[in-house]
Amino acid sequence: MAEIVSLAEAIAAAVHDGDSLAMEGFTHLIPHAAGHEVIRQRRRGLTLIRMTPDVIYDQMIGAGCASKLVFSWAGNPGVGSLHRFRDAVENDWPTPLEIEEHSHAGMANRYVAGASGLPFAILRGYRGTSLTTHTSGVAEIECPFTGETLTAVSALRPDVAVIHAQQADRLGNVQFWGITGVQKEAVLAAAHSVVTVEEIVDALPPRIGAVVLPAWTVGFVALVPGGAHPSYAQGYSARDNDFYLAWDAISRDRDAFAAWLDEHVYASSAEAAERPR
Amino acid sequence: MSYTADEMMTVTAARALADGMTCFVGIGLPSEAANLARATHAPGLVLIYESGTIGAKPTALPLSIGDGILAETADCVVSVPEIFNYWLQPGRIDVGFLGAAQLDRFGNINTTVIGADYGDPRVRLPGAGGAPEIAAACREVIVVIRQSHRTFVERVDFVTSVGYGTGAGIRQRLGLTGAGPRRVITDLGVLTPDPVTFELSLTGIYPGVSVADVKDRTRWDLKVSADLSPIPPPTASELAALRALRATLPASGEPAAMEGAA
Numbered sequence: 001m002a003e004i005v006s007l008a009e010a011i012a013a014a015v016h017d018g019d020s021l022a023m024e025g026f027t028h029l030i031p032h033a034a035g036h037e038v039i040r041q042r043r044r045g046l047t048l049i050r051m052t053p054d055v056i057y058d059q060m061i062g063a064g065c066a067s068k069l070v071f072s073w074a075g076n077p078g079v080g081s082l083h084r085f086r087d088a089v090e091n092d093w094p095t096p097l098e099i100e101e102h103s104h105a106g107m108a109n110r111y112v113a114g115a116s117g118l119p120f121a122i123l124r125g126y127r128g129t130s131l132t133t134h135t136s137g138v139a140e141i142e143c144p145f146t147g148e149t150l151t152a153v154s155a156l157r158p159d160v161a162v163i164h165a166q167q168a169d170r171l172g173n174v175q176f177w178g179i180t181g182v183q184k185e186a187v188l189a190a191a192h193s194v195v196t197v198e199e200i201v202d203a204l205p206p207r208i209g210a211v212v213l214p215a216w217t218v219g220f221v222a223l224v225p226g227g228a229h230p231s232y233a234q235g236y237s238a239r240d241n242d243f244y245l246a247w248d249a250i251s252r253d254r255d256a257f258a259a260w261l262d263e264h265v266y267a268s269s270a271e272a273a274e275r276p277r
Numbered sequence: 278m279s280y281t282a283d284e285m286m287t288v289t290a291a292r293a294l295a296d297g298m299t300c301f302v303g304i305g306l307p308s309e310a311a312n313l314a315r316a317t318h319a320p321g322l323v324l325i326y327e328s329g330t331i332g333a334k335p336t337a338l339p340l341s342i343g344d345g346i347l348a349e350t351a352d353c354v355v356s357v358p359e360i361f362n363y364w365l366q367p368g369r370i371d372v373g374f375l376g377a378a379q380l381d382r383f384g385n386i387n388t389t390v391i392g393a394d395y396g397d398p399r400v401r402l403p404g405a406g407g408a409p410e411i412a413a414a415c416r417e418v419i420v421v422i423r424q425s426h427r428t429f430v431e432r433v434d435f436v437t438s439v440g441y442g443t444g445a446g447i448r449q450r451l452g453l454t455g456a457g458p459r460r461v462i463t464d465l466g467v468l469t470p471d472p473v474t475f476e477l478s479l480t481g482i483y484p485g486v487s488v489a490d491v492k493d494r495t496r497w498d499l500k501v502s503a504d505l506s507p508i509p510p511p512t513a514s515e516l517a518a519l520r521a522l523r524a525t526l527p528a529s530g531e532p533a534a535m536e537g538a539a
Contacts, residue, residue, distance in 0.1 A: 026328050026357055027343020051357070052406075075403030077341035078304055082403075089401045101389070104327060105361040105410040112358050124366055125410045128439035128451040134395050149452060178348045179328045182357040209354070234345055241340045241527040 002172025002218040010194045010220035011037040020047040022158040026181030030231035031164040033224045036265045039063040051107045058082040068098040072107045083251040106153045113155035114189025120152045161190035164228045168197045172215035175204045178234030196224040198236045282464035288511040290462045298371040299323040304342045306421045307374035316518045327407040329355040337525035373415030379433045382497045384440025384458035387433035412438035417459040424463035429495040441475035465491045481508045
């Protein structure tokens with residue numbers, strides 16, 4: 001049953017050194033505040049799992065939290081490279097980063113398998129690409145009915161999933177809508193979960209098309225208004241495209257990145273840091 | 278009216294999309310071209326982004342594939358597993374629109390690493406995203422890419438997305454259901470696959486560009502079609518629509534040429 005706690009308490013209880021951690025949100029509802037809290041609590045040796053590592057994992061990789069990254073597209077959308085990710089892969093800074101890369105379809109299906117309690121998922125994908133040479137957890141499989149050769153991808157079962165949602169009620173039932181990505185699958189695939197929310201309401205208003213995660217599927221809920229910034233929460237905030245553009249210069253330089261981290265992450269508490277800017 | 282090579286490329290890419298088509302759109306140059314088509318000759322073009330937004334009708338160019346304006350204007354929004362499994366995989370979508378960092382003579386795409394050693398790359402690129410399955414399953418693929426010695430290579434360092442592999446018959450052998458890259462649109466002209474060998478050859482060329490220019494910016498010995506056709510320059514209305522669209526991007530937002538589908 002979900003416990004409603006502070007963000008610092010949720011991360012302290014749920015995320016441990018060496019864990020595999022999936023923080024999901026496909027452009028929308030990216031749990032940035034929770035990422036900052038993981039950095040502040042100086043977690044190390046994490047296997048970070050995420051379809052689009054994006055700025056959130058660029059920050060965590062640069063801060064030294066990760067030893068491995070499992071992903072399918074590591075760029076700053078519409079802007080260019082993730083410079084902290086590249087510095088880790090190309091120069092082992094601040095620590096070496098092992099990578100395991102897939103396609104989006106593969107990662108999405110790996111979460112589906114994890115949520116379904118299956119060891120693998122099947123898709124038409126990867127065939128003829130170099131990914132099959134370099135990525136474990138991808139194999140050919142023959143359809144038992146037609147004989148067609150298909151691709152199997154191993155299930156993702158993260159120790160912890162962290163997502164951001166628009167609302168929870170006081171029992172810890174969670175609701176989110178708009179672009180809902182792969183967050184439902186990530187939470188159901190993971191052993192433990194943390195959900196940060198824009199607001200806690202007395203009762204979740206019925207909303208056609210929304211994803212609802214019942215309280216008994218969720219570990220911790222923390223109230224963090226603006227917790228997706230610079231990503232956004234449909235109905236609450238807009239994507240801060242200027243920040244994504246600015247991140248290119250901040251992240252390109254190790255010193256500029258360290259200064260940003262000091263000012264915006266280490267020098268703040270979870271509560272103070274994530275006020276809407 | 279004067280125009281840039283990039284504008285010519287985007288206008289040519291937009292012209293390749295017919296009204297009423299369904300189009301799986303990557304971010305950057307493909308998104309710009311698809312939105313230009315919607316703003317000009319193809320108002321009924323169905324834009325599908327891998328964020329799960331189907332039938333998005335943005336009035337401003339999105340910076341990412343998941344900007345709020347895409348969800349707000351979509352016919353429906355589905356989850357990420359659903360967009361790939363129910364919508365892309367069965368071959369429901371007419372055109373996949375991709376970018377590339379490297380492309381070879383058979384239209385294979387690299388958006389993963391530059392350099393021969395995967396474990397120690399010269400340049401680490403974003404990776405696959407949705408592109409491998411877009412390239413496999415859309416009925417056809419259009420690639421938009423700036424042409425240079427850096428991008429038009431004899432062999433891609435990493436096959437992120439399969440074009441025609443090593444030639445005729447490869448797509449069928451691999452079970453790739455779509456027709457593959459039927460058009461590669463660059464800042465110099467248009468390449469299409471030879472019907473027999475599936476090697477890309479130059480079939481269209483822009484005003485003011487010579488065949489020698491195009492060969493000069495290609496690392497392989499580029500074949501030129503016997504009926505190479507000149508491509509008309511952008512019209513005033515195409516240019517005006519493109520510039521109006523570009524003005525909606527946030528300051529210094531540049532469509533990134535190196536991205537595949539984001």
